[in-house]
Amino acid sequence: MLERVVGYSASIMDSYDDCAALVLVSGIDGPSDLKECVTSEKEIEFTSRNIHNSKLQTEISSELLKLARPTNVNQLGASNKFFNMQFSNSIMVPEKVYPSKLSPRNPDCTDPVFSLSWIDKYLYTMPTTALVFYDQASNETEEIVITQKIMHLKSRLGRLNCKLIVVLVGSESESSVSVLSLKRKAGLTGRDDIFVLDENVANLHGFLESLMAIIYDHTTAYFDAKMNKIREKRKALMPPYDVMLWDIRFTLKLAFCAEFKKDERCSIKLFESAYDSLTLVFVKGAINTDSEEYYNGRQLLDLIAFKLVRKLVGQKAYSMFRLHIRTVHHIYELNSISLNSKCALKWSANQFASFAQLCTLIESNQVSSSSSLYSKAVPHVPAGLLWLEVAQFLSKLGDSDQIEESLDDGFSEDEKDSVDIRNAFLNSISGLSLLPRSKAFALVRYGEWLERTEPDAATEAYKSAQRLLGSNAWPNIESFLSKKLNDKLNLFLLNLSDELPNLKHESNTQIFKVSAAFQYQSTFIGREIKAQVTLFPQFDANLSLEWIKITDSIGSYNFTHLESKEEGDDAKLLVRDRECSLYIKKRQPITLEYSINPLEIGEITFVNVEFQTKGGFKQIIPIEESSKYWLKDNAINSRTKKHFAPSEDPLFVSVKSRPARIDIIDETVTVAAVDERMKFDFKLISHEEQDIEPQYVVYMDDDVIMKDSLKLSADGTPSFISGYIDVSNSGFELKFTLTFDTASDSIPVSLEYNKDIDVIIPFRANFSLKPEYFPQEWPAFFAQVTDIPDILRKWCLHSTILSLLTNVSTYVYDCKLVLENSNNIFELEQDDVAINEPIDHNAITTAKHKFTTKLNISSENSFTEKKLIDNVEARAHLELTWKRQGHETLNKYIFPSVRLNLPSVEPRILAVPTVTDSEIKVSYHIENLTPKILNFSITMASSAYFAFQGPKIMSLRMLPFSSYALNYQLITLGDGRIQNKRPLPELRVFDKTSKRTLVPIAGSPGIVVDQGSLFIII
Structure with a gap:
């Protein structure tokens, strides 16, 4: 493992002047720069010959530079998305110390997690491949010397985990006897350990592809082995401290190795896991805020965040950056550190400056677009806006009125600012050159900062902003920015020290x-x-x-x-x-x-x-x-x-005029009824010093309904304003105005009074239609058409009326049933019902209206041709005449129409009881109202409550327009009282002609229907 590549020369290969070496320090998408390692190191010379002496070696170096991405981001050149290389002729490796100074087993290791030393160790570790050039041996003696050199160099490099590749420069092929002998004697057993090149070969493409593949395989194998070793160590060792901190350490090690392997998905996942765990450590307060490890942990959090920012794509990179800002601000709040404290402002400025530098680097194309390290962090936010954020943080930092000092912030060890405020403003203005409005805003902010120290420069900044906003690109703009600019320019208007050419009128500002x-x-x-x-x-x-x-x-x-x-x-x-x-x-x-x-x-x-x-x-x-x-x-x-x-x-x-000294006593109702002729009544008592004769106008909404004058005495004698209003079906406002003047004051005095009147439905009704028994018997016959009588049927409409008027009693004088469409089928027997009794709110009263229906024959031809109306349908409504208690005006309310459906020619059975002290009789009247001969099957069922005397089973044949009465005498059984009523024995009448069963109905109030059964009241 080689951790550094430096330009030192020492004493490893002094006597081998006939070889040339090229050291390739490579990583897969590794770091962009090399920092000094804090661990102890020693220098090892790799070769004494300059690596560019050989013509072939120089050509190879040139070609590799075209394929490998340079490690320094300030250097530009062709790059390869897989490799990160640096060439040198000497190496430097750390000295072995056991246990390592960075190991928690070493007693001198005080901060095993947040020490940046072990982070540097893994952050800048890269495997090395050594490419050594030899001229082919011309005799056996030279072959022995080259073999010894290769064996000695291979042994030395093997201890450093450095791969050796030998290149023989000559005309022989790799399959020649001498080359195979050298390969065997030197122990170069690998397929790609030795190559033979002709120094005059112009095309090295095939060799370079093989070389890059070897470096890639060696690098991948190195980091795979490194990650496996880290995982085994993680499982084998017991955590010497907090488990979460132990996991963070190993997660970061794996993340750094995955980064070198260019395993983007794995590295992002590991860095995110480490970031979340480290954030949780801060949130839980597991670290003392006074310790140095708290400060080191903050730096580690920043490092991981910017690792993710560089790796994430597009808007996700900026989202990660904003998440990091919010996370650290949350840590500040948990530690009671104000976001306006010196440390918080300085940290925020440095973070935005770092991100702005990254975005500026991409926008200025200082890094190749194929660079995997920077090309993915696409700056969706212009760098100029980020620099403006930096300038605003630094402005607050320089304003002592806005800074809050924190006694123990934990982040106060930050060193000097990464950028000064002036450069931040200038970078912002230059970065927003393509956004005129944003650039004008930055110029206004820059002018604000310059006002105190450099007023002339502030003036120039304001003028530049004004020119941007006043250009043709922004016609008629009226925004916060232009208003802010005008506010700043007022200083020069007040002092009359500067004439602004773009400001036409002073009143504009x-x-x-x-x-x-x-x-x-x-x-x-x-x-x-x-x-x-x-x-x-x-x-x-x-x-x-x-x-x-x-x-x-x-x-x-x-x-x-x-x-x-x-x-x-x-x-x-x-x-x-x-x-x-x-x-x-x-x-x-x-x-x-x-x-x-x-x-x-x-x-x-x-x-x-x-x-x-x-x-x-x-x-x-x-x-x-x-x-x-x-x-x-x-x-x-x-x-x-x-x-x-x-x-x-x-x-x-x-x-308004002075208030009138008049008392108003309102005696008008607040709730009116639909279609009511409502009376309004106002009592007026004057407290004026003189008698007055005011003019008044009464309004219903905006309509004038009364206009007159009245006299008001100074002695307090009341006067009245009263009248009637025809109410519709919606609420309205009742208002009157009164205007007068006095002999001592000619200024008119006015008085206005209004009130809202709600309109409701005064009554609500339920209707029940019941048949009435028609006791008169009529003959059963089958005669000529002219002899067919009009068969009358009696019905009764029961109405239950509920009063909805509140705080008043009403009198109902008349309740009239009006037939709207009867087709001469209905005839009222009693069309008016006088009630004339007071009804309070939510109280009910009842009314009955009896009427008859008759058979209507539409043709006077033969009986077989006459057409009967099978169903009778009509509509009727109630007209209620009523008045309020204490009022004289009668009002009429018309209920909504009721639909009356009556079967006019259907057979029916009416049950009519006769109850005396000595006996109970029930007559069932079977009526055939049709022009047909009907056959019935009649059965009287037994009952647990009554014994009966009368026909039990019989058949009945009825002529058209005929009736038949079945009389039964009932004898009570046991104590069968059920709420003063008993169920009647069930009479089953089956119409054989139409194949249906007739249900008896109540023919008088002595019989009631409950759940489909007939009950007799005893």
């Missing part, structure tokens, strides 16, 4: 940000109201104003500077005196307060603020922004306090 607020959003005539206007300086300088004039829609108000009050320490935040100190301190706002006494009705709004500086500079700034706070003086400590602005829109105030 506002040196104050102005906000204002009225104390209240409404006031009355003659009542004083206050206003506050706040000026926020937009420049970093002190300024003296001569005067300030505030203008609103009714006048202007002047504040004059008083020389005796110019002391900066006495400058107040809140100014009420018209003669006051107008000395504006750096970045300190000033609030001017004044009073207004309006004399007319209307609105008052802010207009603008005008001021003049001592240098004669004038400016008018419109007032367009409202203040969020209202300033008040604290009576206890005389400090100004902020209170939230009292109104929603403080930029205007509404001026």
Whole structure:
């Protein structure tokens, strides 16, 4: 193993002047530079002849340079994606010490994990291949000498784990007897241990490909063996300290070896694992923050992070960098270290500078695109923006007001900054040359930094930024950046020391940000109201104003500077005196307060603020922004306090007339009913000193419904405003305005009163349609068409009505059923039902409407041709007449229509009971309403509650338009009372003609239906 390649010469091969050596120190995608190793080393000369003396050797070196990537990133040239080589004529190896100074078994090893010594050892370890040139022997004596040299050199290099390749320069082939004899005697048993080349050969392509393959195989085998040895050691040894730290050490060793092997996936995975474990060590607080290993661990975390940044592709590289920044910031917070502390700012600046240097290197094409070390870290973020971040961190670092000192930060051992702030700004500006707007932003930041020390350079920076923003590439731009630039240029306007050619009008640049607020959003005539206007300086300088004039829609108000009050320490935040100190301190706002006494009705709004500086500079700034706070003086400590602005829109105030001294007693309902003729009633009592005769207007929403005048006496006699409104089906606003004047005051006084009226449905109804028993018997016959009677059937519509009006009782006078479409099939027997009883909220009342249906024959031809209506369908609705209790107006409410479906020509069975103290009878009336002859099979089932006397099984044949009555006398059995009702014996009537079963229905209230069964009330 060879850890270093240096240019020393010593005494290993003094006597062998007839050979030439070329040492190839190679790694597969290894590191980009070689640092000094901290372990002890010794020098070994490899050859005394210059490696470029031989013509063949020189040509080979030249060709290899075209294939191998140089190790120094500052050198440019052709590169190969597999090899990282350096040529030399001498080597340097570490001295063997057991146990190693870097081993945890050595008592002198104090920091086995975070020591950078063992990291350097594995970070810069590379295998070596020695290429030695000999002239072919012309006799046996020379062959013996060459053989001895090769054997001695092979023995020495074997102890160094260096592979030896011998090149014989001559005309003989590799298969000649002398070459085979030399190979056997020197112990060069490998297939690729010896080559024979002709010095005059011009094309070395085949030899170089074989040579590169040998180096690649030797390098891969070396690191495979190294990784296997590390894994075996990891399993065999017991951890001498914390297991997590032990795992981190071996994970990093494997990661470094995988990196040399160009096993990208494996190396990234191992580096990520080591990074996560090391982060967990910091988060858990396993390391003392006062120790040196804490600082070394932070450096190790940075090293691993940038390893991953270089290896990851595209946006992932930048994401890894941002993750590393957030991780270390989180460690800062866990250790109670402010992100504005000196160590945190310095660390952040160094990290961004390192990443910016990497991105700058790629953008400037200083590294070949085929270089696997840098070409993958594609900078999706321009390097100029990263340099701007560095400059901002360093700016905070130089500002003592923003730095927070940390007593024990653990990261304060950082050495000097990697870059100064000026170079960071310049690198940012040059790196953003293709992004004009970002470059202008960087120039503004650069000018801010130069303001304190180099004002002229700051001016040039501002002008450069202004030219970028004012170019044709950015027409009519209005952004934060251009506003910031204008704010900075105000300094030169105030001093009148510089004329800016691109600034056409001074009014384009506002040196104050102005906000204002009225104390209240409404006031009355003659009542004083206050206003506050706040000026926020937009420049970093002190300024003296001569005067300030505030203008609103009714006048202007002047504040004059008083020389005796110019002391900066006495400058107040809140100014009420018209003669006051107008000395504006750096970045300190000033609030001017004044009073207004309006004399007319209307609105008052802010207009603008005008001021003049001592240098004669004038400016008018419109007032367009409202203040969020209202300033008040604290009576206890005389400090100004902020209170939230009292109104929603403080930029205007509404001026109204003086309030009227009139009491209003509202007796109008708050909830009206749909289609109600609602009465509104307002009682007015005057407390004015004189009798008045006001004019009033009543509005329903925006519609005028009443306009009149009334008299109000000064003695308090009440007057009334009342009337009626036809309510629709939606809510509305009821409002009235009252205007009057008095003999002592000609200014009109107005009064306005409004209330919201909700509109609801006053009633809700449920309907139940039941048949009514028709006791009159009619004959069974089969006669001419003219003799067929109209068969009447009686029905009853039961209505249950619920009142929804709250806080009031209602009287229902009429409840009328209106048939909308009956086709002369329905006839009402009782069309009006008078209830006339009070109904409270959520109380119910009932109504019944009886009507009959009749058979309608549409043709008067023969009986066989007549067409009957099989189904009767009609619609009806209820009309309810009602009024509120205490009101005289009757209202009518129409319920939604009800659909009535009645079978007009279907047979039916009505059960009608007769209950007396001595007997219980039930009559089943079977009615054939059809023009057909029907056959029925009748069966009466037995019951556990009744014994009966009457037909049990029978057949019945019925003529068209006929009826038949079955009478049963019932005898109760046992104590069968079930809620004062008993189930009737089941009568089964089967229509043989239509193949269906008829179900008996209740013919009177004495029988009820429950779950499909008939029950008799006893």
